[in-house]
Amino acid sequence: MKTNLITREGFEALQQELTFLWKQERPEVTKKVSWAASLGDRSENADYQYNKKRLREIDRRVRYLQKRLDQLRIVDYSSQQDGQVFFGAWVEIENEQEEKLTFRIVGPDEIYGRNDYISIDSPMARALLKKSVDDEAVVKTPTGEAVWFINQIRYQ
Structure with missing residues (x-):
C-alpha cells in the first residue's frame, strides 16, 4: 500500500506531466494516428x-495521474x-564501514x-523517522540488520 504523501515539488511535477501529456503529447500522437x-x-x-499503442x-x-493527484496530500516543511527526520528531510547517514549515503x-x-530520493514506505526511511543527529537507526534488510548513524538532517 502506498502512502498518499507528496512534497509540493513532487505534486507540481506530476501536474506538469499530466498537462504535458494531455495538452501536448496526446494531440500530436492523435494527429499521427489519424x-x-x-x-x-x-x-x-x-x-x-x-x-x-503510444496513445x-x-x-x-x-x-492514473488524474486519480492519483486527487488522492495525494501535500506535506510542506514546518520549522x-x-x-529530527520527518517527511521531506535530506538525511546524511553513515555505517560502521564509513560508507555514507x-x-x-x-x-x-x-x-x-x-537516485537521491527514497520512499517514506521504505525500511530505511521507517527506521530513520523521528531520529536526530548522532542517533543510530537499525534497518531490517533481507540479509539481517544494518546499523546507520545520522550525520546530518536538513530540509532545504
Missing part, C-alpha cells in the same frame, strides 16, 4: 500500430521538524528516475 489511418490498410502500417499508454498514464525522504510517487 494520418497513418488515412493511408489505408492498418494491419501492416507500423506508424499506425506504434502510435495507437493507449498516454491515456493510461493520464487516467517544528528541525532537528545522502538522500531525501519523499512519497512513493517521487522516487522514479532519482
